[in-house]
Every structure is written in C-alpha cells, then in structure tokens.
Amino acid sequence: MRQLRAIKGASPVTEKVYSIVIPTRERHDVLQYSLRTAVALPEANVEIVVMDNCSSPETLEVVKQFTDSRIKYFRSDSRLSMSENWELGLSKVTGDYVFFLGDDDGILPDAIRLAMRIHQWYPDKILAWKPIVWMWPTTIVEPYRNVLHMHISKKVELRDSQESLRKLYSYENNFHESPGVYNAIVPMSFMRDFCAKHGKYFFSPVPDIYSGIVNSYFTDNHVYSYRPLSVWGLSKHSTGVSYSFSHLASSSVDQFHTENKKLWDAPVDEKLVPSRLTEVIMADTKIKTKRYFFPDDGAIEINMAGVVRSMCEAATRYTSGTEQIVAEIETIARKNDVPFEQFKIPSEFPGPQTLVNNYSMDAVRDMISFSCYTNEQLYPTIDRLVQHIASMSVNVDSLYVQDNTKQVNNLHVKSGPESTTEPRRGFFRAFGDLIKTKS
Numbered sequence: 001m002r003q004l005r006a007i008k009g010a011s012p013v014t015e016k017v018y019s020i021v022i023p024t025r026e027r028h029d030v031l032q033y034s035l036r037t038a039v040a041l042p043e044a045n046v047e048i049v050v051m052d053n054c055s056s057p058e059t060l061e062v063v064k065q066f067t068d069s070r071i072k073y074f075r076s077d078s079r080l081s082m083s084e085n086w087e088l089g090l091s092k093v094t095g096d097y098v099f100f101l102g103d104d105d106g107i108l109p110d111a112i113r114l115a116m117r118i119h120q121w122y123p124d125k126i127l128a129w130k131p132i133v134w135m136w137p138t139t140i141v142e143p144y145r146n147v148l149h150m151h152i153s154k155k156v157e158l159r160d161s162q163e164s165l166r167k168l169y170s171y172e173n174n175f176h177e178s179p180g181v182y183n184a185i186v187p188m189s190f191m192r193d194f195c196a197k198h199g200k201y202f203f204s205p206v207p208d209i210y211s212g213i214v215n216s217y218f219t220d221n222h223v224y225s226y227r228p229l230s231v232w233g234l235s236k237h238s239t240g241v242s243y244s245f246s247h248l249a250s251s252s253v254d255q256f257h258t259e260n261k262k263l264w265d266a267p268v269d270e271k272l273v274p275s276r277l278t279e280v281i282m283a284d285t286k287i288k289t290k291r292y293f294f295p296d297d298g299a300i301e302i303n304m305a306g307v308v309r310s311m312c313e314a315a316t317r318y319t320s321g322t323e324q325i326v327a328e329i330e331t332i333a334r335k336n337d338v339p340f341e342q343f344k345i346p347s348e349f350p351g352p353q354t355l356v357n358n359y360s361m362d363a364v365r366d367m368i369s370f371s372c373y374t375n376e377q378l379y380p381t382i383d384r385l386v387q388h389i390a391s392m393s394v395n396v397d398s399l400y401v402q403d404n405t406k407q408v409n410n411l412h413v414k415s416g417p418e419s420t421t422e423p424r425r426g427f428f429r430a431f432g433d434l435i436k437t438k439s
Contacts, residue, residue, distance in 0.1 A: 015045070016096040017095035017097075018043070018045060018098075018116075018185065019047045019093040019188070020038055020048050021049045021092075021098060022034060022038070022048065022050050022102075022103055023100065023102075023103065024050060027103045027235075028055070028056075028058040028061070030103055031059065031063075031103045032062045033382045034101060034105055034382060034383075035048070035062070035071070037386045038101065039068045040109050040386075041112050042113075043116075046095075047094060048068070048071045049089055050072070050073045051088055051089030052076065060075070072092065074089070082239070083204060083205055086100065090191065090201055096189075097119070097188060098181070098185070098186055099186070104235040106233060106385065107229065107230045107231075108386060114227070118225075124190075125158075125219075126185070126190070126222040128179035128224045129226070129228050129230070130226050131182075131228055131229075132149065132150055132230070133148070134231055134232070135234045136233055136235035138235050139235060139236060139238065146379075150371070151226065151369040152394060153227050153394065155367065155400065155402065156224070156227065156402070157224045159222055159405065161217070161219045161220060168213070169286055169290075169301060179212055180211040180215065181207070183229075185229075190219070194214070206285045210289055213286065213289045214293060223401070226366065226367050227394050228389075231389060233382040268284045269283075271304065272284055272335075273328050273332055273335075275311075275325065279310040279314055280311065283307045307332065308340065311325075311328075311329045312329060312346075316346055316347070326345060329345075
C-alpha cells in the first residue's frame with residue numbers, strides 16, 4: 001500500500017503543464033459552464049484549449065466572457081468530423097499532459113492537484129479514472145433528466161494495460177474502465193511518439209472508445225483512480241445519448257454518420273449488422289481498432305457472445321422498433337455462432353426509478369456507489385454540481401495506490417479487499433442537499 005503523500009525533495013511536478021482540450025461545436029449554451037469548471041482550477045500550470053469546430057459567433061462570445069489567461073481559443077476554418085476536430089485540438093497543445101473535457105462535462109477543482117500527486121510517483125503513466133455521470137436537466141430523455149450516478153472511493157490502482165484491454169474485449173469491463181482521453185490524463189510524450197509512428201492519433205469516428213483501446217495496447221501499465229476527477233454531463237447535445245435514443249434525435253445521428261463516412265473502411269464490420277444500438281458502434285470500434293493496430297494478437301479477441309448479451313440488455317431502450325432490433329441481434333448471433341436462446345431480452349428497459357435512490361458497497365474497489373435525482377433548482381448546470389460533488393469526494397491526501405500488475409511490489413500493495421472508504425465529514429448533510437424526491 002502506498003499513501004499518496006507529497007514526496008519531500010521530489011522533482012517539482014508543478015513545472016509540468018497540464019493541457020485541457022475542450023472540443024466544441026454549436027454548444028455555447030453548455031460550453032460556458034464547462035469552462036467555469038476549468039477556470040476554477042487553482043493551479044497556474046494549466047492551459048485550457050478551446051477547439052471550436054467552425055461554430056457560429058456565439059461560441060467565441062462565450063469564451064470572451066472569461067479573462068483567464070490560461071484559455072487559448074482556436075477555430076477551424078471549415079466544418080470537421082468529430083475526430084478531425086479533436087486531432088486539431090491535440091495539435092494546439094503545448095503542455096506535458098493532456099486531457100479532453102467534453103463541452104457539457106466538468107472537471108473537479110482538485111483534479112490537477114490529484115494528477116500532480118500521482119505523477120510525482122508515476123510521471124510517465126497515463127492516469128485514468130472512473131467518471132461520475134450526470135444527466136443535465138436538458139437531456140433529451142425526459143425521465144432521465146437530473147439523474148446522477150455517483151461513487152466515492154479512495155482507491156487508486158496500478159493496472160496491467162494488456163489485462164485491462166483483454167477484459168474490455170471480453171466484456172468483463174465496460175469502456176469507463178479504459179484510459180480513454182475523456183477520462184484520462186495522458187503524457188504528451190506518449191502522444192508524440194504515437195503520432196510520429198502512425199501519422200496522427202485519432203483514427204476512429206468514435207474517439208473516446210478508440211483512445212481507450214490504443215492507450216491500453218501501447219502501454220505496459222497505467223494508473224486508474226476510482227476517486228473521480230471529472231463529471232460526464234449528458235446534455236441535449238450529447239452524441240452518445242442521441243445515438244442511444246436515436247428515435248428522439250435522428251438528425252444528430254444522421255449528421256454524425258455523414259461527417260464520418262471517410263473514417264474506417266465500411267459502415268460496420270462483417271461480423272455485425274447496422275443498428276441504432278450504441279453497443280454495435282462500440283463493438284465495431286473494437287474490431288476495427290484491433291484490425292488496424294494489432295490484427296495478429298490472439299490474446300486480445302472480441303467476445304461476440306458479450307456483444308450479443310450487451311445488445312439484448314439494451315434492446316428495449318427504444319419505445320418503438322424493438323422487433324427490428326431483436327432481428328438484428330438474432331442475425332449477429334447467427335453470423336457468429338452464438339446461441340441466441342441463451343440470452344433473455346428484458347420485457348422493458350429499466351426505468352430511472354429502478355436506477356435511482358439505491359446504495360451499494362464494493363469491497364474490491366473500496367467504493368460506495370449510489371444514484372439519485374439531483375435538485376434542479378440548486379444544480380441546473382454542471383459547474384454548480386461539480387462544486388458540490390467536490391465537497392463530497394475523498395480528500396487527495398487520503399488516497400492510496402494498490403499495485404495490480406503482474407510484478408507486484410510490496411511497497412505498493414494494500415492487503416485484503418476490506419472496504420475502508422468513509423465519506424468526508426458532512427457527507428450525509430451534503431447528500432441530502434443534493435437529491436430531490438421523484439415520484
């Protein structure tokens with residue numbers, strides 16, 4: 001077990017610059033609140049790169065409201081695909097580490113302090129974390145508005161990257177557990193080496209899933225924190241939500257497909273069939289990233305039974321068209337010799353009432369998790385929520401690192417899976433302020 005105390009006499013990590021890239025397009029209404037969380041970071045060794053994808057003038061007007069000298073604004077001359085805009089944003093980075101913050105997401109005010117503490121011990125490692133997820137009051141799915149998925153932990157792991165990737169492909173872990181650029185701070189030395197070898201960084205139309213794969217495959221190990229550093233905000237603009245509920249936002253999905261036709265070599269891999277389910281897009285990204293970067297690595301293979309299972313669990317997400325989705329699942333199962341009859345499709349998708357106001361403890365992750373509805377009057381925007389979540393999260397000085405790599409060093413290892421996480425003082429009062437009753 002290693003406590004994350006500051007190292008006396010260590011090289012001053014404060015000299016290292018942390019770059020936060022915020023790609024954005026026509027989302028000035030939420031961008032301002034994401035920017036508020038970034039400028040609330042107290043550290044001077046931060047640069048905030050706003051990469052505007054040829055938006056209307058309102059985006060620049062939002063940026064001009066901030067006088068923080070750490071903000072650098074760039075605008076593409078023409079409309080780009082999502083990955084192209086992210087690549088352009090990456091090219092503007094001058095720091096030593098980089099993190100991509102969604103324009104409807106928020107970063108916790110002590111995130112850079114935590115990262116600096118980690119990088120004192122592991123300066124060349126990617127630092128990933130389990131993000132908190134919050135549905136904005138404006139999200140397109142009305143019953144899910146204001147839903148918060150929260151967790152509290154003081155555990156940090158040193159992970160074997162190959163083992164983490166194997167679990168992603170075998171469907172033992174979901175993509176939140178991968179070190180993608182939406183929930184990881186990545187050394188720019190890694191990015192530069194990758195670009196020098198491959199010509200660019202982003203090769204996929206799904207940059208968050210893709211980046212978690214390549215960041216895992218091309219590193220020996222990385223650091224993963226169950227204590228969050230950011231909040232994923234799912235607003236009415238969210239591409240993921242629009243795709244997951246495309247019957248409510250078909251124009252957004254059509255636009256995404258149109259702009260990304262030139263990436264990859266086909267709409268979906270031959271193992272799959274076109275579908276509205278994001279689970280198919282995730283599987284397609286896994287298959288194509290492997291084919292492009294590590295086609296002959298037999299240790300990393302996609303589990304098609306896991307693909308079918310994930311689709312079955314999501315099949316009733318839509319209020320219409322379920323029969324078509326079931327037919328798609330059956331086709332994929334048949335193409336890949338997966339016994340479809342071993343899976344059960346739920347009669348209806350679990351509503352938010354079944355997902356909220358619950359509470360669980362995970363001894364292995366030393367983590368407390370719960371979901372609830374947030375009080376919209378108190379927390380209408382991501383910046384307001386981030387401040388409150390920060391007050392509920394475990395203090396940086398209380399975190400510890402456990403080495404889960406194959407070469408275990410006793411100096412790093414915490415013995416036993418006992419759950420020791422305790423909420424910060426005043427947690428239960430803060431929790432009461434956070435939630436509201438939903439009938």
